[in-house]
Amino acid sequence: MASSSELNRLTIAEASDRLRRREISAVELTRACLDRIAAVDSRLNAFITVTEKEALEQARAADHRLSSGQAPALCGIPLGIKDIYCTSGVRTTCASKILETFVPPFDATTIAKLRAEGAVFVGKTNMDEFAMGSSTENSAFGPTMNPHDLTRVAGGSSGGSAAAVAADECLASLGTDTGGSIREPASFCGVVGIKPTYSRVSRYGVIAYASSLDQVGPFAKTVRDAAILLRALAGADPRDSTCSARPVPDYERALTAEVKGLRIGVPREYFVEGMQPEVESSVRAALKQYESMGAKTVEISLPHSSYAIACYYIVATAEASANLARYDGVRYGLRAAAEDNIELNEKTREQGFGAEVKRRIMLGTFALSAGYYDAYYLKAMKVRTLIRRDFEQAFQKCDVIVTPVAPTTAFRLGEKMSDPLTMYLSDIFTISVNLAGLPGLAMPCGYDGNNLPIGMQIIGPQFSEDAILRAGDAFERSGAVTLRRPAL
Amino acid sequence: MALSKITPEQVRHVSLLARLSLAPDEEERIRANMDEILGYIDKLNELNTDGVEPTAQVGDPGMAMRDDVVTNHPDPEAMLANAPARERGYFKVPKIIE
Numbered sequence: 001m002a003s004s005s006e007l008n009r010l011t012i013a014e015a016s017d018r019l020r021r022r023e024i025s026a027v028e029l030t031r032a033c034l035d036r037i038a039a040v041d042s043r044l045n046a047f048i049t050v051t052e053k054e055a056l057e058q059a060r061a062a063d064h065r066l067s068s069g070q071a072p073a074l075c076g077i078p079l080g081i082k083d084i085y086c087t088s089g090v091r092t093t094c095a096s097k098i099l100e101t102f103v104p105p106f107d108a109t110t111i112a113k114l115r116a117e118g119a120v121f122v123g124k125t126n127m128d129e130f131a132m133g134s135s136t137e138n139s140a141f142g143p144t145m146n147p148h149d150l151t152r153v154a155g156g157s158s159g160g161s162a163a164a165v166a167a168d169e170c171l172a173s174l175g176t177d178t179g180g181s182i183r184e185p186a187s188f189c190g191v192v193g194i195k196p197t198y199s200r201v202s203r204y205g206v207i208a209y210a211s212s213l214d215q216v217g218p219f220a221k222t223v224r225d226a227a228i229l230l231r232a233l234a235g236a237d238p239r240d241s242t243c244s245a246r247p248v249p250d251y252e253r254a255l256t257a258e259v260k261g262l263r264i265g266v267p268r269e270y271f272v273e274g275m276q277p278e279v280e281s282s283v284r285a286a287l288k289q290y291e292s293m294g295a296k297t298v299e300i301s302l303p304h305s306s307y308a309i310a311c312y313y314i315v316a317t318a319e320a321s322a323n324l325a326r327y328d329g330v331r332y333g334l335r336a337a338a339e340d341n342i343e344l345n346e347k348t349r350e351q352g353f354g355a356e357v358k359r360r361i362m363l364g365t366f367a368l369s370a371g372y373y374d375a376y377y378l379k380a381m382k383v384r385t386l387i388r389r390d391f392e393q394a395f396q397k398c399d400v401i402v403t404p405v406a407p408t409t410a411f412r413l414g415e416k417m418s419d420p421l422t423m424y425l426s427d428i429f430t431i432s433v434n435l436a437g438l439p440g441l442a443m444p445c446g447y448d449g450n451n452l453p454i455g456m457q458i459i460g461p462q463f464s465e466d467a468i469l470r471a472g473d474a475f476e477r478s479g480a481v482t483l484r485r486p487a488l
Numbered sequence: 489m490a491l492s493k494i495t496p497e498q499v500r501h502v503s504l505l506a507r508l509s510l511a512p513d514e515e516e517r518i519r520a521n522m523d524e525i526l527g528y529i530d531k532l533n534e535l536n537t538d539g540v541e542p543t544a545q546v547g548d549p550g551m552a553m554r555d556d557v558v559t560n561h562p563d564p565e566a567m568l569a570n571a572p573a574r575e576r577g578y579f580k581v582p583k584i585i586e
Contacts, residue, residue, distance in 0.1 A: 105566040199547030244548040310529040335572035341584045350509040362518050365506040379532050381542030437546025
């Protein structure tokens with residue numbers, strides 16, 4: 001049993017059980033997380049803002065509800081929130097200078113749902129500015145370090161949320177995923193992360209990057225915890241017209257560990273040259289494990305995979321150029337000194353945005369500009385159809401698809417910063433999933449020779465979160481991988 | 489592909505459209521990045537997409553609509569609290585029309 005100084009190491013399922021039996025209090029649990037943040041976060045930089053006072057108030061309120069005997073699953077559970085979710089009264093920066101002082105007057109729907117469950121928010125986590133990046137190095141507040149090796153990146157864009165969970169600074173956290181921003185950092189930090197089906201979870205109050213791709217989801221220490229959190233997050237929202245009205249299954253109850261007869265597709269295009277050999281061998285070993293548990297593997301083809309990154313960098317940047325037009329220095333955020341209104345817009349944006357955000361706004365504006373729309377934007381939307389069809393055809397032959405999350409384990413800080421295109425290629429195995437609007441689960445499946453976590457991705461058809469969580473949980477429970485806590 | 493050669497003039501035109509001032513060194517760096525990235529993106533032209541419908545959305549078809557009624561209550565003080573400059577209940581900006 002964990003001592004009081006180790007309460008922060010508990011999973012949601014364990015903590016919820018002990019809170020309910022009143023063996024521990026939400027205040028003790030929250031205190032343990034805040035103490036951990038105070039002890040290690042100066043080395044990790046996983047948090048932009050720590051909300052100690054608010055968290056302890058929320059914990060006291062949670063204890064009150066818990067003692068009444070009627071408390072929801074997440075009551076008293078300390079969570080980290082990516083700094084892209086609007087949190088009423090708590091600064092929300094999107095890791096940008098342009099929003100450095102922005103205090104939202106409202107909660108994102110997902111935050112309101114968690115608040116209603118009695119969850120505790122310990123702080124706002126670091127990220128690539130406006131979720132644009134694969135390493136959390138594009139943050140105006142400095143990079144997040146990987147808890148397994150402080151000289152390496154945590155992945156991105158939700159790197160702070162992944163690192164915070166890996167380092168036991170909170171029990172679980174929220175991220176967002178537009179091209180891999182939950183799955184890649186989950187893989188690099190050795191935690192579980194799920195990007196749900198496009199439209200499964202409300203995005204109201206989540207600062208938009210690329211609206212036809214963005215989806216929000218949880219990071220957790222176990223697949224079960226991810227299922228518990230997703231159950232609380234998913235569902236219709238009258239404030240988000242893109243959010244699906246389909247009923248939300250009980251994802252936790254779906255975790256039967258039954259994989260007999262499950263057909264696992266293995267795309268031949270995803271095991272490519274240039275991949276770190278240990279990543280391939282680790283994912284192949286996981287496939288063998290599934291076979292030993294009664295699943296069948298079938299080779300499949302996703303022939304347009306190699307076009308996904310090119311397609312994404314048109315679609316995403318075009319949408320970003322429109323979404324980020326709102327940062328004009330007029331109603332909130334940074335305002336530069338200027339003589340007239342156009343200069344006010346131009347100077348505010350010059351001073352407020354970082355290099356990668358500027359690069360993507362420029363690329364997206366170009367792709368939508370007169371004379372180039374058909375050649376780039378329309379072309380990319382058509383290629384997106386081909387990528388979507390690849391998956392539709394593959395799912396005729398299999399129930400889920402298993403791939404690596406990324407071609408390598410966590411790379412070194414600074415290693416890819418001078419070459420944007422090389423950085424973009426880190427998302428080669430995750431981007432297609434966003435383009436097709438599918439759910440994807442990332443979870444640890446091994447370690448490389450440097451003790452760095454390797455991630456496996458399980459992809460399913462739209463709205464099959466229950467199936468991919470079940471497959472992930474079965475692997476986790478098989479005991480094929482022993483998780484290593486980072487030595488901090 | 490001739491299309492993907494970005495000139496300094498194009499960069500200046502796009503930066504005006506994007507309302508984004510760029511310092512001269514930044515302008516050149518972004519031009520070079522765009523050239524490289526668009527060169528990579530040209531691989532999309534290897535694919536024949538004649539007759540392929542474009543995909544704009546991948547969610548459930550028939551997005552939910554609700555009745556057009558006011559559900560929030562105006563709270564000007566909360567809405568103006570983040571304003572960089574304000575005057576008498578308005579956002580304040582430099583003069584737009586002479």
